[in-house]
Amino acid sequence: MPRALSSVPPLTRNQVSKNNTSPNMKNTSITRFSTSTLAFCAALIFASNGMSADKDTLDAADVKFVKQEAAAGMAVVKLAGLGAQKAVRADVKAFAEMLVTDHTKANEELTKLAATKGVELSAVIEPKHAETFQKLEKTESADFDKTFLAEMSSGHKKCVGNFEDAAKDAKDSDLKMWAEKMLPTLKTHLEQAKELASK
Template identity: 45%
Template sequence: MKTTNKLLITATAIFLWSCGGQNSNDPAAKADSVNEAVTDSAQSAGIPMAAPAEDDAKFAVDAANGGMAEVQLGQLAQSKATDPKVKEFGQMMVTDHSKANEELKTLAASKNITLPAAPSEANQKTEADLTSKSAADFDKAYIKQMVKDHEATVKLFEDGQKNVKDADIKAFIDKTLPVLRTHLEQSKSLDKAK
Protein backbone atom coordinates (compact mmCIF):
# COMPACT_ATOMS: atom_id res chain seq x y z
CA MET A 1 0.00 0.00 0.00
CA LYS A 2 2.82 2.39 0.91
CA THR A 3 4.55 1.75 -2.46
CA THR A 4 1.26 2.22 -4.30
CA ASN A 5 0.74 5.57 -2.56
CA LYS A 6 4.27 6.67 -3.47
CA LEU A 7 3.76 5.69 -7.10
CA LEU A 8 0.38 7.40 -7.26
CA ILE A 9 1.72 10.59 -5.72
CA THR A 10 4.76 10.62 -8.00
CA ALA A 11 2.64 10.01 -11.11
CA THR A 12 0.18 12.70 -10.06
CA ALA A 13 2.99 15.15 -9.37
CA ILE A 14 4.65 14.51 -12.72
CA PHE A 15 1.31 14.89 -14.51
CA LEU A 16 0.56 18.14 -12.69
CA TRP A 17 4.03 19.45 -13.37
CA SER A 18 3.90 18.54 -17.07
CA CYS A 19 0.53 20.24 -17.46
CA GLY A 20 1.61 23.26 -15.46
CA GLY A 21 3.02 25.21 -18.37
CA GLN A 22 6.64 24.82 -17.29
CA ASN A 23 8.54 27.01 -19.76
CA SER A 24 12.05 26.10 -18.71
CA ASN A 25 14.03 23.49 -20.58
CA ASP A 26 16.61 23.51 -17.79
CA PRO A 27 17.02 19.93 -16.50
CA ALA A 28 17.81 21.05 -12.93
CA ALA A 29 14.77 23.33 -12.81
CA LYS A 30 12.57 20.51 -14.10
CA ALA A 31 13.87 18.12 -11.41
CA ASP A 32 13.24 20.76 -8.72
CA SER A 33 9.69 21.22 -10.02
CA VAL A 34 8.96 17.49 -9.98
CA ASN A 35 10.28 17.19 -6.42
CA GLU A 36 8.19 20.15 -5.26
CA ALA A 37 5.10 18.66 -6.92
CA VAL A 38 5.73 15.29 -5.25
CA THR A 39 6.09 16.97 -1.86
CA ASP A 40 2.96 19.07 -2.39
CA SER A 41 0.93 16.05 -3.56
CA ALA A 42 2.09 13.93 -0.64
CA GLN A 43 1.28 16.64 1.87
CA SER A 44 -2.16 17.29 0.39
CA ALA A 45 -2.82 13.53 0.47
CA GLY A 46 -1.72 13.42 4.11
CA ILE A 47 1.25 11.13 3.42
CA PRO A 48 4.27 13.08 4.71
CA MET A 49 6.73 10.18 4.52
CA ALA A 50 6.07 9.56 0.81
CA ALA A 51 8.10 12.60 -0.20
CA PRO A 52 11.53 13.90 0.77
CA ALA A 53 12.04 17.07 2.75
CA GLU A 54 12.36 20.09 0.46
CA ASP A 55 15.94 20.88 1.60
CA ASP A 56 16.98 17.28 1.01
CA ALA A 57 15.57 17.19 -2.53
CA LYS A 58 17.04 20.61 -3.39
CA PHE A 59 20.47 19.54 -2.14
CA ALA A 60 20.33 16.31 -4.18
CA VAL A 61 19.34 18.15 -7.37
CA ASP A 62 22.06 20.76 -6.93
CA ALA A 63 24.71 18.14 -6.10
CA ALA A 64 23.74 16.01 -9.11
CA ASN A 65 23.75 19.05 -11.39
CA GLY A 66 27.24 20.04 -10.29
CA GLY A 67 28.54 16.49 -10.39
CA MET A 68 27.36 15.89 -13.94
CA ALA A 69 28.93 19.18 -15.03
CA GLU A 70 32.28 18.23 -13.48
CA VAL A 71 32.27 14.93 -15.39
CA GLN A 72 31.53 16.69 -18.70
CA LEU A 73 34.16 19.36 -18.09
CA GLY A 74 36.67 16.73 -16.97
CA GLN A 75 36.11 14.83 -20.21
CA LEU A 76 36.63 18.06 -22.12
CA ALA A 77 39.89 18.71 -20.23
CA GLN A 78 41.13 15.25 -21.09
CA SER A 79 40.68 15.91 -24.79
CA LYS A 80 41.53 19.62 -24.98
CA ALA A 81 44.09 20.44 -22.27
CA THR A 82 47.73 20.85 -23.26
CA ASP A 83 49.23 20.61 -19.75
CA PRO A 84 49.52 16.98 -18.57
CA LYS A 85 48.65 18.08 -15.00
CA VAL A 86 45.41 19.63 -16.24
CA LYS A 87 44.59 16.44 -18.19
CA GLU A 88 45.30 14.42 -15.04
CA PHE A 89 43.05 16.72 -12.99
CA GLY A 90 40.31 16.28 -15.62
CA GLN A 91 40.63 12.50 -15.31
CA MET A 92 40.31 12.77 -11.53
CA MET A 93 37.14 14.85 -12.00
CA VAL A 94 35.63 12.19 -14.25
CA THR A 95 36.55 9.33 -11.91
CA ASP A 96 35.60 10.93 -8.59
CA HIS A 97 32.45 12.72 -9.73
CA SER A 98 31.18 9.72 -11.72
CA LYS A 99 31.47 7.60 -8.58
CA ALA A 100 29.70 10.21 -6.43
CA ASN A 101 27.03 10.71 -9.12
CA GLU A 102 26.21 6.99 -9.15
CA GLU A 103 26.00 6.88 -5.34
CA LEU A 104 23.73 9.93 -5.32
CA LYS A 105 21.55 8.50 -8.09
CA THR A 106 20.98 5.29 -6.10
CA LEU A 107 20.37 7.25 -2.90
CA ALA A 108 17.94 9.65 -4.57
CA ALA A 109 15.94 6.79 -6.09
CA SER A 110 15.57 5.23 -2.64
CA LYS A 111 14.33 8.57 -1.26
CA ASN A 112 11.84 9.30 -4.07
CA ILE A 113 13.93 12.26 -5.29
CA THR A 114 14.02 13.09 -8.99
CA LEU A 115 17.45 14.18 -10.24
CA PRO A 116 18.16 16.14 -13.42
CA ALA A 117 18.91 14.07 -16.52
CA ALA A 118 21.60 16.50 -17.68
CA PRO A 119 23.50 19.52 -16.33
CA SER A 120 21.67 22.84 -16.07
CA GLU A 121 21.59 25.33 -18.91
CA ALA A 122 24.16 27.46 -17.04
CA ASN A 123 26.53 24.50 -16.81
CA GLN A 124 25.96 23.68 -20.48
CA LYS A 125 26.86 27.28 -21.34
CA THR A 126 30.06 26.99 -19.30
CA GLU A 127 30.98 23.87 -21.26
CA ALA A 128 30.30 25.65 -24.56
CA ASP A 129 32.43 28.62 -23.46
CA LEU A 130 35.34 26.35 -22.52
CA THR A 131 34.97 24.36 -25.74
CA SER A 132 35.36 27.57 -27.75
CA LYS A 133 38.68 28.44 -26.06
CA SER A 134 41.87 28.02 -28.02
CA ALA A 135 44.19 25.29 -26.82
CA ALA A 136 46.51 27.96 -25.41
CA ASP A 137 43.72 29.54 -23.34
CA PHE A 138 41.82 26.40 -22.35
CA ASP A 139 43.99 25.15 -19.48
CA LYS A 140 43.90 28.42 -17.55
CA ALA A 141 40.16 28.96 -18.15
CA TYR A 142 39.32 25.36 -17.15
CA ILE A 143 41.30 25.53 -13.90
CA LYS A 144 39.76 28.90 -12.99
CA GLN A 145 36.34 27.34 -13.57
CA MET A 146 37.28 24.36 -11.37
CA VAL A 147 38.25 26.68 -8.51
CA LYS A 148 34.97 28.57 -8.86
CA ASP A 149 32.87 25.38 -9.16
CA HIS A 150 34.52 23.65 -6.23
CA GLU A 151 34.21 26.69 -3.97
CA ALA A 152 30.48 26.65 -4.69
CA THR A 153 30.21 22.88 -4.30
CA VAL A 154 32.07 22.81 -0.98
CA LYS A 155 29.70 25.53 0.28
CA LEU A 156 26.69 23.53 -0.98
CA PHE A 157 27.88 20.44 0.92
CA GLU A 158 28.75 22.41 4.07
CA ASP A 159 25.29 23.99 4.02
CA GLY A 160 23.86 20.53 3.41
CA GLN A 161 25.51 19.29 6.60
CA LYS A 162 23.43 21.88 8.48
CA ASN A 163 20.15 21.78 6.54
CA VAL A 164 19.63 18.25 5.21
CA LYS A 165 17.39 16.13 7.43
CA ASP A 166 17.78 12.63 5.98
CA ALA A 167 20.50 10.57 7.72
CA ASP A 168 21.51 8.72 4.53
CA ILE A 169 21.93 11.94 2.56
CA LYS A 170 23.93 13.41 5.46
CA ALA A 171 26.18 10.34 5.38
CA PHE A 172 26.71 10.90 1.63
CA ILE A 173 27.63 14.53 2.34
CA ASP A 174 30.06 13.56 5.10
CA LYS A 175 31.70 10.97 2.84
CA THR A 176 31.94 13.23 -0.23
CA LEU A 177 32.92 16.57 1.31
CA PRO A 178 36.58 15.66 2.03
CA VAL A 179 37.03 14.62 -1.62
CA LEU A 180 35.54 17.93 -2.78
CA ARG A 181 37.86 19.86 -0.47
CA THR A 182 40.81 17.99 -1.99
CA HIS A 183 39.59 18.93 -5.48
CA LEU A 184 39.35 22.57 -4.42
CA GLU A 185 42.88 22.61 -3.01
CA GLN A 186 44.31 20.89 -6.09
CA SER A 187 42.52 23.26 -8.45
CA LYS A 188 43.80 26.25 -6.46
CA SER A 189 47.33 24.85 -6.63
CA LEU A 190 47.06 24.38 -10.40
CA ASP A 191 45.63 27.90 -10.74
CA LYS A 192 48.61 29.40 -8.92
CA ALA A 193 50.96 27.49 -11.23
CA LYS A 194 49.25 28.94 -14.33
Template identity: 45%
Template sequence: MKKLSLMAMMAIAALSFQSCGGAKDSKDAADSTNAVKDTSTMAVKDTAGVTGAKGIAVDKDDAKFAVDAANGGMAEVAVAKVAETKALNQKVKDFAAMMVADHGKANDELMAIAKTKNITLPAAPSEDKQKELADLSKKSASDFDKAYVDAMVDGHKKTISMFEDAAKNCKDADLKAFAEKTLPTIKGHLAEIEAIKKGMK
Protein backbone atom coordinates in the same frame (compact mmCIF):
# COMPACT_ATOMS: atom_id res chain seq x y z
CA MET B 1 -8.91 1.30 -3.39
CA LYS B 2 -6.20 0.29 -5.84
CA LYS B 3 -8.14 1.92 -8.66
CA LEU B 4 -8.45 5.16 -6.68
CA SER B 5 -4.74 5.33 -5.86
CA LEU B 6 -3.90 4.56 -9.50
CA MET B 7 -6.13 7.44 -10.61
CA ALA B 8 -4.50 9.74 -8.04
CA MET B 9 -1.04 8.74 -9.28
CA MET B 10 -2.09 9.41 -12.88
CA ALA B 11 -3.41 12.85 -11.87
CA ILE B 12 -0.15 13.67 -10.08
CA ALA B 13 1.86 12.46 -13.07
CA ALA B 14 -0.25 14.62 -15.40
CA LEU B 15 0.22 17.63 -13.14
CA SER B 16 3.95 17.12 -12.84
CA PHE B 17 4.20 16.63 -16.61
CA GLN B 18 2.34 19.90 -17.18
CA SER B 19 4.45 21.76 -14.63
CA CYS B 20 7.58 20.42 -16.32
CA GLY B 21 6.36 21.64 -19.67
CA GLY B 22 7.20 25.18 -18.67
CA ALA B 23 10.49 24.20 -17.07
CA LYS B 24 13.59 25.44 -18.86
CA ASP B 25 15.79 22.41 -18.38
CA SER B 26 16.33 19.03 -16.77
CA LYS B 27 17.28 20.53 -13.38
CA ASP B 28 14.15 22.71 -13.29
CA ALA B 29 12.05 19.72 -14.34
CA ALA B 30 13.48 17.62 -11.49
CA ASP B 31 12.82 20.41 -8.97
CA SER B 32 9.24 20.77 -10.25
CA THR B 33 8.60 17.03 -10.12
CA ASN B 34 9.94 16.77 -6.56
CA ALA B 35 7.84 19.76 -5.47
CA VAL B 36 4.56 18.02 -6.32
CA LYS B 37 5.44 14.75 -4.59
CA ASP B 38 3.74 14.11 -1.27
CA THR B 39 6.26 13.95 1.60
CA SER B 40 3.84 12.16 3.94
CA THR B 41 3.35 8.92 1.98
CA MET B 42 6.86 7.51 1.87
CA ALA B 43 6.98 6.58 5.54
CA VAL B 44 4.47 3.78 4.98
CA LYS B 45 5.68 0.64 3.25
CA ASP B 46 3.38 -2.08 2.00
CA THR B 47 3.52 -5.65 3.35
CA ALA B 48 6.17 -6.65 0.79
CA GLY B 49 8.42 -3.89 2.08
CA VAL B 50 8.15 -1.89 -1.13
CA THR B 51 7.87 1.83 -0.68
CA GLY B 52 5.00 3.57 -2.45
CA ALA B 53 5.97 5.33 -5.66
CA LYS B 54 3.78 8.40 -5.24
CA GLY B 55 5.58 10.04 -2.33
CA ILE B 56 9.01 11.35 -1.57
CA ALA B 57 10.99 10.39 1.54
CA VAL B 58 12.71 13.72 2.16
CA ASP B 59 11.71 17.34 2.67
CA LYS B 60 11.99 19.92 -0.11
CA ASP B 61 15.36 21.34 1.02
CA ASP B 62 16.95 17.89 1.06
CA ALA B 63 15.49 17.12 -2.38
CA LYS B 64 16.85 20.45 -3.67
CA PHE B 65 20.33 19.58 -2.37
CA ALA B 66 20.17 16.20 -4.16
CA VAL B 67 19.12 17.89 -7.43
CA ASP B 68 21.78 20.63 -7.14
CA ALA B 69 24.51 18.12 -6.24
CA ALA B 70 23.55 15.86 -9.16
CA ASN B 71 23.48 18.83 -11.54
CA GLY B 72 26.93 20.00 -10.42
CA GLY B 73 28.36 16.48 -10.45
CA MET B 74 27.19 15.76 -13.99
CA ALA B 75 28.56 19.10 -15.17
CA GLU B 76 31.95 18.38 -13.52
CA VAL B 77 32.23 15.07 -15.37
CA ALA B 78 31.14 16.58 -18.72
CA VAL B 79 33.62 19.46 -18.59
CA ALA B 80 36.40 17.19 -17.29
CA LYS B 81 35.97 14.90 -20.30
CA VAL B 82 36.55 17.91 -22.56
CA ALA B 83 39.60 18.90 -20.48
CA GLU B 84 41.07 15.39 -20.75
CA THR B 85 41.36 15.83 -24.52
CA LYS B 86 41.75 19.61 -24.90
CA ALA B 87 44.09 20.63 -22.05
CA LEU B 88 47.77 21.12 -22.90
CA ASN B 89 49.12 21.00 -19.34
CA GLN B 90 49.57 17.40 -18.15
CA LYS B 91 48.65 18.31 -14.55
CA VAL B 92 45.37 19.77 -15.81
CA LYS B 93 44.73 16.58 -17.83
CA ASP B 94 45.45 14.44 -14.74
CA PHE B 95 43.15 16.62 -12.62
CA ALA B 96 40.39 16.23 -15.22
CA ALA B 97 40.78 12.43 -15.14
CA MET B 98 40.44 12.55 -11.34
CA MET B 99 37.25 14.64 -11.74
CA VAL B 100 35.72 12.03 -14.06
CA ALA B 101 36.54 9.22 -11.61
CA ASP B 102 35.64 10.95 -8.32
CA HIS B 103 32.55 12.84 -9.46
CA GLY B 104 31.37 9.85 -11.48
CA LYS B 105 31.54 7.70 -8.33
CA ALA B 106 29.77 10.36 -6.22
CA ASN B 107 27.08 10.75 -8.90
CA ASP B 108 26.42 6.99 -8.82
CA GLU B 109 26.16 7.03 -5.00
CA LEU B 110 23.76 9.97 -5.08
CA MET B 111 21.61 8.30 -7.76
CA ALA B 112 21.33 5.18 -5.60
CA ILE B 113 20.22 7.26 -2.58
CA ALA B 114 17.76 9.27 -4.68
CA LYS B 115 16.22 6.07 -6.03
CA THR B 116 15.47 4.76 -2.53
CA LYS B 117 13.95 8.12 -1.52
CA ASN B 118 11.98 8.60 -4.78
CA ILE B 119 13.81 11.87 -5.51
CA THR B 120 13.78 12.81 -9.19
CA LEU B 121 17.25 13.90 -10.32
CA PRO B 122 18.03 15.82 -13.52
CA ALA B 123 18.80 13.68 -16.56
CA ALA B 124 21.36 16.18 -17.86
CA PRO B 125 23.16 19.29 -16.58
CA SER B 126 21.12 22.51 -16.45
CA GLU B 127 21.11 24.97 -19.35
CA ASP B 128 23.44 27.26 -17.37
CA LYS B 129 25.97 24.44 -16.91
CA GLN B 130 25.66 23.41 -20.56
CA LYS B 131 26.30 27.02 -21.64
CA GLU B 132 29.42 27.12 -19.41
CA LEU B 133 30.59 23.88 -21.01
CA ALA B 134 29.96 25.22 -24.53
CA ASP B 135 31.81 28.46 -23.76
CA LEU B 136 34.77 26.55 -22.34
CA SER B 137 34.83 24.15 -25.29
CA LYS B 138 35.13 27.10 -27.70
CA LYS B 139 38.35 28.32 -26.07
CA SER B 140 41.53 27.94 -28.07
CA ALA B 141 43.93 25.28 -26.83
CA SER B 142 46.25 27.95 -25.41
CA ASP B 143 43.42 29.67 -23.47
CA PHE B 144 41.60 26.51 -22.39
CA ASP B 145 43.82 25.45 -19.46
CA LYS B 146 43.58 28.78 -17.64
CA ALA B 147 39.80 29.04 -18.22
CA TYR B 148 39.24 25.45 -17.02
CA VAL B 149 41.43 25.92 -13.92
CA ASP B 150 39.67 29.19 -13.02
CA ALA B 151 36.27 27.52 -13.47
CA MET B 152 37.33 24.59 -11.27
CA VAL B 153 38.59 26.85 -8.45
CA ASP B 154 35.36 28.87 -8.50
CA GLY B 155 33.12 25.82 -8.90
CA HIS B 156 34.73 23.83 -6.10
CA LYS B 157 34.44 26.77 -3.66
CA LYS B 158 30.68 26.92 -4.37
CA THR B 159 30.33 23.14 -4.14
CA ILE B 160 32.13 23.03 -0.78
CA SER B 161 29.75 25.67 0.57
CA MET B 162 26.72 23.67 -0.66
CA PHE B 163 28.02 20.38 0.81
CA GLU B 164 28.96 22.00 4.14
CA ASP B 165 25.43 23.34 4.40
CA ALA B 166 23.99 19.90 3.57
CA ALA B 167 26.31 18.13 6.04
CA LYS B 168 25.03 20.49 8.74
CA ASN B 169 21.36 20.89 7.78
CA CYS B 170 20.12 17.84 5.82
CA LYS B 171 17.31 16.16 7.74
CA ASP B 172 17.66 12.90 5.83
CA ALA B 173 20.40 10.75 7.41
CA ASP B 174 21.54 9.20 4.11
CA LEU B 175 21.88 12.52 2.28
CA LYS B 176 23.62 14.05 5.32
CA ALA B 177 26.08 11.12 5.41
CA PHE B 178 26.66 11.45 1.65
CA ALA B 179 27.48 15.16 2.06
CA GLU B 180 29.81 14.47 5.01
CA LYS B 181 31.58 11.62 3.18
CA THR B 182 32.00 13.57 -0.10
CA LEU B 183 33.15 16.87 1.43
CA PRO B 184 36.80 15.90 2.12
CA THR B 185 37.19 14.75 -1.50
CA ILE B 186 35.86 18.07 -2.84
CA LYS B 187 38.15 19.99 -0.46
CA GLY B 188 41.06 17.89 -1.74
CA HIS B 189 40.10 18.79 -5.31
CA LEU B 190 40.12 22.50 -4.44
CA ALA B 191 43.55 22.28 -2.81
CA GLU B 192 44.91 20.44 -5.85
CA ILE B 193 43.46 22.80 -8.46
CA GLU B 194 44.66 25.85 -6.48
CA ALA B 195 48.18 24.35 -6.47
CA ILE B 196 47.96 23.80 -10.24
CA LYS B 197 46.79 27.39 -10.71
CA LYS B 198 49.73 28.69 -8.66
CA GLY B 199 52.15 26.63 -10.73
CA MET B 200 50.78 28.03 -14.00
CA LYS B 201 51.63 31.68 -13.23
Protein backbone atom coordinates in the same frame (compact mmCIF):
# COMPACT_ATOMS: atom_id res chain seq x y z
CA MET C 1 -44.06 -35.36 38.18
CA PRO C 2 -43.12 -32.69 40.76
CA ARG C 3 -40.16 -34.78 41.80
CA ALA C 4 -38.90 -34.94 38.19
CA LEU C 5 -39.02 -31.19 37.91
CA SER C 6 -37.12 -30.70 41.14
CA SER C 7 -34.30 -32.94 39.89
CA VAL C 8 -33.22 -30.33 37.33
CA PRO C 9 -30.22 -28.51 38.85
CA PRO C 10 -30.50 -24.73 39.07
CA LEU C 11 -28.38 -22.61 36.73
CA THR C 12 -25.24 -21.23 38.27
CA ARG C 13 -24.38 -17.50 38.23
CA ASN C 14 -21.64 -18.10 35.59
CA GLN C 15 -24.00 -20.05 33.35
CA VAL C 16 -26.59 -17.30 33.51
CA SER C 17 -23.93 -14.75 32.66
CA LYS C 18 -22.71 -16.76 29.65
CA ASN C 19 -26.19 -17.35 28.32
CA ASN C 20 -27.18 -13.71 28.71
CA THR C 21 -24.19 -12.23 26.83
CA SER C 22 -25.55 -9.16 25.06
CA PRO C 23 -25.26 -8.64 21.26
CA ASN C 24 -23.29 -5.45 21.94
CA MET C 25 -20.61 -7.38 23.81
CA LYS C 26 -20.36 -9.88 20.96
CA ASN C 27 -20.09 -7.07 18.41
CA THR C 28 -17.32 -5.44 20.46
CA SER C 29 -15.33 -8.66 20.45
CA ILE C 30 -15.82 -9.04 16.69
CA THR C 31 -14.76 -5.43 16.11
CA ARG C 32 -11.62 -5.88 18.18
CA PHE C 33 -10.77 -9.05 16.28
CA SER C 34 -11.37 -7.40 12.90
CA THR C 35 -9.22 -4.37 13.77
CA SER C 36 -6.36 -6.56 14.97
CA THR C 37 -6.61 -8.73 11.87
CA LEU C 38 -6.54 -5.71 9.53
CA ALA C 39 -3.52 -4.24 11.30
CA PHE C 40 -1.69 -7.55 11.04
CA CYS C 41 -2.51 -7.89 7.33
CA ALA C 42 -1.35 -4.34 6.66
CA ALA C 43 1.93 -5.07 8.38
CA LEU C 44 2.39 -8.17 6.21
CA ILE C 45 1.69 -6.19 3.04
CA PHE C 46 4.24 -3.51 3.92
CA ALA C 47 6.81 -6.13 4.86
CA SER C 48 6.31 -8.11 1.65
CA ASN C 49 6.83 -4.97 -0.44
CA GLY C 50 9.95 -3.95 1.47
CA MET C 51 8.29 -0.75 2.68
CA SER C 52 7.57 0.81 6.03
CA ALA C 53 4.39 2.57 7.05
CA ASP C 54 6.28 5.86 7.27
CA LYS C 55 7.42 6.65 3.71
CA ASP C 56 11.07 7.73 3.57
CA THR C 57 10.92 11.13 1.87
CA LEU C 58 13.02 14.29 1.97
CA ASP C 59 11.99 17.77 3.02
CA ALA C 60 12.15 20.67 0.55
CA ALA C 61 15.66 21.81 1.52
CA ASP C 62 17.10 18.31 1.16
CA VAL C 63 15.40 17.82 -2.21
CA LYS C 64 16.83 21.12 -3.43
CA PHE C 65 20.34 20.06 -2.40
CA VAL C 66 20.03 16.68 -4.11
CA LYS C 67 18.81 18.14 -7.40
CA GLN C 68 21.30 21.01 -7.31
CA GLU C 69 24.33 18.80 -6.66
CA ALA C 70 23.18 16.13 -9.10
CA ALA C 71 23.13 18.80 -11.83
CA ALA C 72 26.50 20.18 -10.72
CA GLY C 73 28.05 16.71 -10.59
CA MET C 74 26.83 15.89 -14.08
CA ALA C 75 28.31 19.17 -15.33
CA VAL C 76 31.69 18.49 -13.71
CA VAL C 77 31.93 15.12 -15.46
CA LYS C 78 31.10 16.71 -18.81
CA LEU C 79 33.51 19.64 -18.35
CA ALA C 80 36.28 17.44 -16.96
CA GLY C 81 35.84 15.05 -19.87
CA LEU C 82 36.53 17.97 -22.17
CA GLY C 83 39.49 18.93 -20.00
CA ALA C 84 40.97 15.45 -20.29
CA GLN C 85 40.85 15.82 -24.08
CA LYS C 86 41.97 19.42 -24.54
CA ALA C 87 44.26 20.30 -21.63
CA VAL C 88 47.78 21.23 -22.72
CA ARG C 89 49.58 20.63 -19.44
CA ALA C 90 49.97 17.02 -18.32
CA ASP C 91 49.09 17.85 -14.71
CA VAL C 92 45.89 19.60 -15.76
CA LYS C 93 44.96 16.64 -17.96
CA ALA C 94 45.58 14.23 -15.06
CA PHE C 95 43.48 16.43 -12.77
CA ALA C 96 40.62 16.42 -15.27
CA GLU C 97 40.76 12.63 -15.56
CA MET C 98 40.62 12.31 -11.77
CA LEU C 99 37.56 14.56 -11.67
CA VAL C 100 35.79 12.36 -14.21
CA THR C 101 36.47 9.25 -12.12
CA ASP C 102 35.57 10.75 -8.74
CA HIS C 103 32.46 12.62 -9.84
CA THR C 104 31.14 9.73 -11.94
CA LYS C 105 31.22 7.57 -8.82
CA ALA C 106 29.64 10.34 -6.72
CA ASN C 107 26.91 10.84 -9.31
CA GLU C 108 26.07 7.14 -9.26
CA GLU C 109 25.82 7.16 -5.48
CA LEU C 110 23.62 10.25 -5.44
CA THR C 111 21.36 8.84 -8.15
CA LYS C 112 20.79 5.68 -6.11
CA LEU C 113 20.19 7.70 -2.95
CA ALA C 114 17.72 9.97 -4.73
CA ALA C 115 15.83 6.94 -6.04
CA THR C 116 15.39 5.51 -2.54
CA LYS C 117 13.98 8.88 -1.41
CA GLY C 118 11.59 9.26 -4.34
CA VAL C 119 13.45 12.20 -5.91
CA GLU C 120 13.50 12.35 -9.71
CA LEU C 121 16.68 13.78 -11.24
CA SER C 122 16.99 15.44 -14.62
CA ALA C 123 19.24 13.81 -17.20
CA VAL C 124 19.63 17.09 -19.10
CA ILE C 125 22.53 19.43 -18.35
CA GLU C 126 21.40 22.84 -17.08
CA PRO C 127 21.68 25.83 -19.46
CA LYS C 128 24.32 27.63 -17.36
CA HIS C 129 26.54 24.55 -17.41
CA ALA C 130 25.93 24.06 -21.12
CA GLU C 131 27.11 27.63 -21.73
CA THR C 132 30.30 26.98 -19.78
CA PHE C 133 30.91 23.83 -21.83
CA GLN C 134 30.44 25.73 -25.09
CA LYS C 135 32.83 28.44 -23.89
CA LEU C 136 35.51 25.90 -23.02
CA GLU C 137 34.94 24.04 -26.25
CA LYS C 138 35.93 27.18 -28.17
CA THR C 139 38.99 27.90 -26.01
CA GLU C 140 42.36 26.59 -27.14
CA SER C 141 45.90 25.96 -25.89
CA ALA C 142 47.08 27.49 -22.61
CA ASP C 143 43.95 29.63 -22.43
CA PHE C 144 41.95 26.44 -22.13
CA ASP C 145 43.94 25.25 -19.11
CA LYS C 146 43.55 28.61 -17.41
CA THR C 147 39.80 28.85 -18.07
CA PHE C 148 39.18 25.23 -17.15
CA LEU C 149 40.98 25.54 -13.81
CA ALA C 150 39.16 28.77 -13.03
CA GLU C 151 35.82 27.04 -13.63
CA MET C 152 36.80 24.05 -11.49
CA SER C 153 37.98 26.32 -8.68
CA SER C 154 34.82 28.42 -8.56
CA GLY C 155 32.54 25.43 -9.03
CA HIS C 156 34.18 23.35 -6.31
CA LYS C 157 34.26 26.29 -3.91
CA LYS C 158 30.49 26.61 -4.20
CA CYS C 159 30.10 22.85 -4.04
CA VAL C 160 32.14 22.54 -0.83
CA GLY C 161 29.99 25.22 0.81
CA ASN C 162 26.78 23.42 -0.15
CA PHE C 163 28.07 20.08 1.11
CA GLU C 164 29.20 21.62 4.39
CA ASP C 165 25.69 22.98 4.90
CA ALA C 166 24.13 19.61 4.07
CA ALA C 167 26.52 17.74 6.36
CA LYS C 168 25.41 20.03 9.17
CA ASP C 169 21.75 20.77 8.45
CA ALA C 170 20.30 17.98 6.28
CA LYS C 171 17.24 16.45 7.90
CA ASP C 172 17.70 13.06 6.26
CA SER C 173 20.37 10.97 7.99
CA ASP C 174 21.38 9.09 4.82
CA LEU C 175 21.86 12.32 2.91
CA LYS C 176 23.79 13.88 5.77
CA MET C 177 26.15 10.88 5.95
CA TRP C 178 26.74 10.99 2.19
CA ALA C 179 27.52 14.71 2.29
CA GLU C 180 29.98 14.16 5.14
CA LYS C 181 31.65 11.34 3.22
CA MET C 182 32.05 13.44 0.07
CA LEU C 183 33.47 16.56 1.72
CA PRO C 184 37.14 15.46 1.97
CA THR C 185 37.23 14.55 -1.74
CA LEU C 186 35.62 17.82 -2.79
CA LYS C 187 37.99 19.85 -0.64
CA THR C 188 40.93 18.02 -2.21
CA HIS C 189 39.61 18.85 -5.67
CA LEU C 190 39.30 22.51 -4.71
CA GLU C 191 42.82 22.71 -3.33
CA GLN C 192 44.28 20.96 -6.36
CA ALA C 193 42.43 23.26 -8.76
CA LYS C 194 43.74 26.33 -6.93
CA GLU C 195 47.27 24.95 -6.78
CA LEU C 196 47.33 24.11 -10.49
CA ALA C 197 45.90 27.52 -11.36
CA SER C 198 48.71 29.23 -9.44
CA LYS C 199 51.45 27.64 -11.57
